[in-house]
Structures are given as structure tokens and as C-alpha cells.
Amino acid sequence: MARYIPPLSLLISVNDLPSSLGFVENSLNSIFSKLYFKAFYTEGSIHTHEVNYNITIVSFERLGLNLGGEEGFSLVLNPGFVEGDTSEFPMSILYNWPLLKYTKSFDLESFSFSIEAIYSLLLELGRIDEVQLFSMFMNVFYPDYGIDQSDSEEPFQIFIDDFNTNNNPATPLTLNVGGNEIEIIEDLITQLSSNGNEYSVFDFVLNDYLSSDDDFGSVQKKLERLFYDVFGSFTVDNFQKFLTPNFLASLNNLFLALEFPRSWLKPVDGQGEVIEDDSAKSLLTYNVGGVSYHSEKGFEFINPDNFDLTPSQIGDTGLLININNLKFDFRTDRNIPEADADRRPNEFQGVYADLVSITLPKKWFSNADYSTLQLAGRNLLIGTGGVSGTISLETLSGDSNNGNAYLGTQIGNWFIGFNYFDVRLKQNIIEDVRIEGLLTIPGLKEGNADAKLMIVGDIESNGNFELTFSDPQGVPFTLFDFVTFNILSAHLGEVNDNFFLGVSCEIWFQDDVMNKLIGDQKIIIPKLRIYENGRMEIEGGNTSIPTNISLNLGPVEVAVTNVHFGSHQQDGRNYNYWGFDGAISIDPLGIDARGEGIKYYYTVDNDDYNGVGDSLYILKLSL
Known part of the structure; x- marks a missing residue:
């Protein structure tokens, strides 16, 4: 025959608790109906102004106490609960009302405190x-x-x-x-x-x-x-x-968990992808040693140990977080020093970490190599008011990076390596960012080496990531020993999961034919895209020339007004071409015409033909 265990409501109801617990009254109402008790005994003073209760609380369900409203976190009292089992919590409650030592007739509810x-x-x-x-x-x-x-x-x-x-x-x-x-x-x-x-x-x-x-x-x-x-x-x-009467309730030998709202943290799976189930919450589980609640001072954890956070994403930023060393602040009468230093209100509730590890979002990069450097969070404060702290690129030993080592990742055929990555947050607002790195672009050459651009980065408040380059004098790179791109500015972009480098550049040609046609004239291309697979295009298909250039074709002179770029296949060979359109003047006939001008084609598959290339140009007129 099963032993009868009486409900806790026989001893106390939520209405009997002090008003200082009003912020969790709804949660207390929901869990009180799930609590039972056994092994109950009391010890008291002769004046009954101080009484100590000892009791074992029993639950047949998972218990969670909401500490911050709909957007707050919950304190889960038995995170390891398995359906069909019971959870037991040895508990002591010290009730102290010094006034009862002097009078029994005092009515606190009617007292005006005047x-x-x-x-x-x-x-x-x-x-x-x-x-x-x-x-x-x-x-x-x-x-x-x-x-x-x-x-x-x-x-x-x-x-x-x-x-x-x-x-x-x-x-x-x-x-x-x-x-x-x-x-x-x-x-x-x-x-x-x-x-x-x-x-x-x-x-x-x-x-x-x-x-x-x-x-x-x-x-x-x-x-x-x-x-x-x-x-x-x-x-x-x-x-x-x-x-005013006060009491101190304490629980010992607890294994608890903090359950965070998804607006703060979202759990991720083994591949770092956010678990989209809204019922899935990030848990900070730990053997707390003991927890107490004082009617004046609020919650306090005693000798906390063995902390473990569910691998999680910070809000919608894409940053993945894993926490090690922590401090907790659930008191209502004072803050931990770190919360005061961040100018949080006295009612701040949350956690502080000396050090955390941060993983870059997959929406930014793929195939990241963390063998040399890591992203580390220092002095992170997470709780009421958001997230504050610094996220930095460090060596695995925890030393600051001196700029000589790079945290690298591949984007298609490109390589991006970061040598500086520092982000400072202040209550969920990104206050300061220092992101610097190196972008390597195979195909474009600087001498015999692949082209490299020194880039800087920025993170917007919504988590979007931007990498840019700018140099008023430009950085020149060559393509197939045919054309030189002098890159003045650039930004990394993405369309339909294809990364590209959007550049503003000047171009000039090394090819003998084009050099004869154009001479030392430079063509400005305001918007050129270079894709990770090597493909290039002018945004919109062509671009207007902000300054006049001309092509000298002997008796034919072309005043170029538009430049376009494309690819072409002919006789089994792959060609790229540059097209120059504009007004055409034919001397000595004095005839002016408009037309497609000239297209210059050159092979881009020379490696497949033992280095043998081909080129041609086509002139089209319309009178």
C-alpha cells in the first residue's frame, strides 16, 4: 500500500508568504499545487518570536519558478527530473519576528508606520x-x-x-x-x-x-x-x-538550472544550428550546494559549483556562446560589484562570467579553423538590461593577438583570415568594433602570388556583418597578364548563397592589341563583382564611363561611353570579353556612327591547352 504524503498547502499557502515574494506569486501558485511534505518538525523560543521549521519537500513533477516575467528567466529546481520519479528537497525555514518578544497584540496590517x-x-x-x-x-x-x-x-x-x-x-x-x-x-x-x-x-x-x-x-x-x-x-x-517579520528559507544539496528566455539565448544542436522548437530553452545547470531566500535580501546561492551551459546562440546575433566560470545575482537589496560597475539598477538579476568562449556564426563563415586563435568573452554580464562585455580574438593560451596570427576560414576559393576581432557590448548595444583581416583572391595576381586585400569589418545592431576595403591610391592586381585591376574600394557581399567581392576600380591592359588601342588610358569601373568561383560581371551588365576615353583603330576612332564584360564559348574554347560602345568617327570620310564599338575576346582556358591562348576583336558599326 502506497504511503500517504500530505500536500504542502496543509501547512502554508501562497497568501501566507511575505509581499516581497510578489514578483514570483504566479509561479508560486503554479508549483505549490505540485508540492508535498514529510519529516516535518519545529524548534522554537519560549516567546515564539523565533521558530525553526525543518521539512522535506516532495514533488512528482518538474518544477520551474519564473523570476522575471514573460521575458525573464526561470529557476528550475529539478532539471534532471524523469517522469515517474520523485524529487525530494530537504528544507529549513527560520521565522523571526522580534516584536513578538514584547507584545502579542500587534497588528502589522493596520499599522501605519507614521x-x-x-x-x-x-x-x-x-x-x-x-x-x-x-x-x-x-x-x-x-x-x-x-x-x-x-x-x-x-x-x-x-x-x-x-x-x-x-x-x-x-x-x-x-x-x-x-x-x-x-x-x-x-x-x-x-x-x-x-x-x-x-x-x-x-x-x-x-x-x-x-x-x-x-x-x-x-x-x-x-x-x-x-x-x-x-x-x-x-x-x-x-x-x-x-x-516586520522576516524569514530565511534554505535548501541544501541542490542540483538546479536557470532556464533562459529565447530572446536572450537560443539552444543549438551539435552542428551549431539553432533548435527552432520554441519550447527548447537554454539551461545553465549546476550543483548549487545550497540556495536561500531571505524576506529582505532575496535569493542567494551558497558555494555554487559545476556549472554547465547548454551550447547557445546569443539572441539573433549568430554568435554561439559557451560559459565556464560564473557569478549569480538574484538578490533584490544589492547587486554583485560587476552589475554596479555596469550601472545596472538595484533590481538587476542575472549572471556574470569572467571568461566565455565564442564561436563565429555559420551565416558568416564556413570551415573555420580555430587551431591558432579563438574568440573569447571577457567580463560578460547577462541579465536584466541585456548583455555587456568584450568579445576578442585571442590565442588559445588566452594572450591578446599581436596581429601576426590569423583566424582563417574558406569562402569558396577565397581565404579570409582575421588578425583582430574585438567587439564591445553595452546592454545589448554594440559600442565598439575592431575587426581587421586579410582576404586572399586566387586568379588575381600580385606578382606571382595570389592577390591579398587588407580588410576591415563592422557588425550592425541586427547582427549583419560587413567587410570592406578602401585605399584612395588603389591596390593593383593582374588577371591572365592581360588586364590590371587597381582596386580603390571593395566590400564582401552575398547573393543566393554565392559570395562576391564588389569593387570600385580602375582598369588598364597589358595585352599588345588593347594597349595599342587604348594606350595609357585608364577605365574607371564603379561597380564590378568578382565571385568566389572566379566569375566576374559589371553590375547591370555595363557601366557608363565618367571620363571620356577613345580607342584608336587607325581610320576608325571610338569615343567610348559604356564598358561591358562577359563570357563566350567558340570552337570549344572559353573566352572572356570586354566590350566598348560609343560614337564612331571614320576619317577621312567624315562619317559619324553609333554602334557596339569593339569587343575584345581572350581565352581563359589556356591551362587546358598547354598554355596556348587566343584572342580576337570584333568591330560593329551602325550608320
Whole structure:
């Protein structure tokens, strides 16, 4: 026969918990119905103002406590839960309400926490009568050392004069000369409530001396000084805490997990692809050692250890993250130092990592080689307000890169190597970026070596990545020893999964025929695309020439206005061609015409024909 385990609601309900837990009230309501208890016993003080409960909480389901609303993270209490098993949590709860040591009749819900209410309660707790209060009052507001020694009046007479002036009693107060302090006080108390007078010490002290700030000090300071002889050094603020019950609940030997919203982190599979199932969440699992909740200080983790984060993507940036060393901040009364340094609000909740490892997004690169360098995150703060920290390119030993080593990847036939990659984030905003690298382009030649461009990078706020090059003088490279491209600016782009280098360049020709036609004239191509597979095209098919150039064909002269580029097959050979269109003048006939001008073809498959090439040009006219 199965043993009966009573529900936790028999002992306590969510409504019994302090208001400071209101931020998780909905989550508590959802999990309280799933909790049961056993092994329950209590230990308490004789005044019952301090009680210690010991209990074992039992659950038959997975438990998650939402800590930050719809966009916040959840604290999963039993991440390793298997359907059909039970989870047990040994728990202790210390309940402490110092006020119960002095009175049993205090009603916290109706207490106003005003100066008047605190004053009356202090009188009750100290069991202070009118004589004692009068003596305390005189010591604070009319002390002996406050009187000018040349003045014949003494403190009680000064008080009497002040009272008669301020209150105009039916029968003015007089001093019982010759009595001791207690006798004088008792006589004044009698006068206050006789011969037509209806005053009490309790009322006039409050109304005449504790109602507003004055030369004696603020109301709060005067109240603290008045009751010093009874309660010692206390403040109104501390007394307010004294009036409020608090408790400390702690769980030991826990294996917990933080479950992050997908707007912060998205889990990825073994290939680094985001798991698109919205129910899949990134978990930070760890053997926490213990966790406590204090009604004033909030959550605190004790001796945390064995941290492990689900491999995840940061938001939609494409950056993959894996965390090692962590700090946690779930308290509501203070932040960890790192959160304060980042100017997060006091209610900040989240995690801090000294060091993390970062993997470049696959949408940027493929076949990345991390054998020399790695991307590392330093001083990362993740939580309320977003992500802050620095992401840098480092050697595997953790040293900063000096620019001599490159983190490389292949894009088609191209190679990109980064020697600097630093990104600084401030609460999800990219504040500073330093990305530099080298792009190698086979086919274009610098001497006998493949062409290399020094590039710089930028990351936009939406995660898009941009690589660019710019040099006002240009960097010249040759193609097939036929044409020189002097690249003035360039950017890396992608269309239909095909990468290309978009360049603005000048071109001139080494070929004898074209050199004879054009001479030393340079042609400006504002928008030329060079694809990873070696294919080239002018954007739009052709480009207008911003400055006039001419082709000298003997009796025929072509004033070029457009240049176009393409490929062609003929007689089994592969050709590229450059086309020059414009106005054609034929001397000495004086005939002007428009036409396609000239197309110059040259073979690009010479390697397949033992280095034997071919070229031709075609002139077309229309009169």
C-alpha cells in the first residue's frame, strides 16, 4: 500500500508568504499545487518570536519558478527530473519576528508606520508611564547643561514658561519650588489635568515637540533621542524592520538550472544550428550546494559549483556562446560589484562570467579553423538590461593577438583570415568594433602570388556583418597578364548563397592589341563583382564611363561611353570579353556612327591547352 504524503498547502499557502515574494506569486501558485511534505518538525523560543521549521519537500513533477516575467528567466529546481520519479528537497525555514518578544497584540496590517504610530508603540513596548516620559522629555529638550549659568531660572521653569505661552492653559502651570525632580514632575502632571486643564504628557510631548522639524532637529532624530535611554541606539528605519517579520528559507544539496528566455539565448544542436522548437530553452545547470531566500535580501546561492551551459546562440546575433566560470545575482537589496560597475539598477538579476568562449556564426563563415586563435568573452554580464562585455580574438593560451596570427576560414576559393576581432557590448548595444583581416583572391595576381586585400569589418545592431576595403591610391592586381585591376574600394557581399567581392576600380591592359588601342588610358569601373568561383560581371551588365576615353583603330576612332564584360564559348574554347560602345568617327570620310564599338575576346582556358591562348576583336558599326 502506497504511503500517504500530505500536500504542502496543509501547512502554508501562497497568501501566507511575505509581499516581497510578489514578483514570483504566479509561479508560486503554479508549483505549490505540485508540492508535498514529510519529516516535518519545529524548534522554537519560549516567546515564539523565533521558530525553526525543518521539512522535506516532495514533488512528482518538474518544477520551474519564473523570476522575471514573460521575458525573464526561470529557476528550475529539478532539471534532471524523469517522469515517474520523485524529487525530494530537504528544507529549513527560520521565522523571526522580534516584536513578538514584547507584545502579542500587534497588528502589522493596520499599522501605519507614521511617527505618531511608532511613538505610541514605543511607549507600549517600553511600558513607559507619564512620569518616566516626562523625565525623558526634560533630559532631551531641557537639559541642565543647556541653561546659561548666569540665568537664575532652571530647566523646569523654562519648560513651564514655554508651555504656558504655547498652550494658554485655563490655569497656568507653576513650579513647586523646593521639591526634587520626581516631586516636581508629579506635581506638573497633576496641574496638567486639573483646575480646568485637560492635558496629558503623552499628547503634549507628541504635539508640541514631535510634530515638526525645529532647532532641536528633525522629527525622526528627536524621536530617536527621546527613547534612547530605554532602547539604546536605534533608528526609526531599523525600528521599522523590527516591526516586520522576516524569514530565511534554505535548501541544501541542490542540483538546479536557470532556464533562459529565447530572446536572450537560443539552444543549438551539435552542428551549431539553432533548435527552432520554441519550447527548447537554454539551461545553465549546476550543483548549487545550497540556495536561500531571505524576506529582505532575496535569493542567494551558497558555494555554487559545476556549472554547465547548454551550447547557445546569443539572441539573433549568430554568435554561439559557451560559459565556464560564473557569478549569480538574484538578490533584490544589492547587486554583485560587476552589475554596479555596469550601472545596472538595484533590481538587476542575472549572471556574470569572467571568461566565455565564442564561436563565429555559420551565416558568416564556413570551415573555420580555430587551431591558432579563438574568440573569447571577457567580463560578460547577462541579465536584466541585456548583455555587456568584450568579445576578442585571442590565442588559445588566452594572450591578446599581436596581429601576426590569423583566424582563417574558406569562402569558396577565397581565404579570409582575421588578425583582430574585438567587439564591445553595452546592454545589448554594440559600442565598439575592431575587426581587421586579410582576404586572399586566387586568379588575381600580385606578382606571382595570389592577390591579398587588407580588410576591415563592422557588425550592425541586427547582427549583419560587413567587410570592406578602401585605399584612395588603389591596390593593383593582374588577371591572365592581360588586364590590371587597381582596386580603390571593395566590400564582401552575398547573393543566393554565392559570395562576391564588389569593387570600385580602375582598369588598364597589358595585352599588345588593347594597349595599342587604348594606350595609357585608364577605365574607371564603379561597380564590378568578382565571385568566389572566379566569375566576374559589371553590375547591370555595363557601366557608363565618367571620363571620356577613345580607342584608336587607325581610320576608325571610338569615343567610348559604356564598358561591358562577359563570357563566350567558340570552337570549344572559353573566352572572356570586354566590350566598348560609343560614337564612331571614320576619317577621312567624315562619317559619324553609333554602334557596339569593339569587343575584345581572350581565352581563359589556356591551362587546358598547354598554355596556348587566343584572342580576337570584333568591330560593329551602325550608320
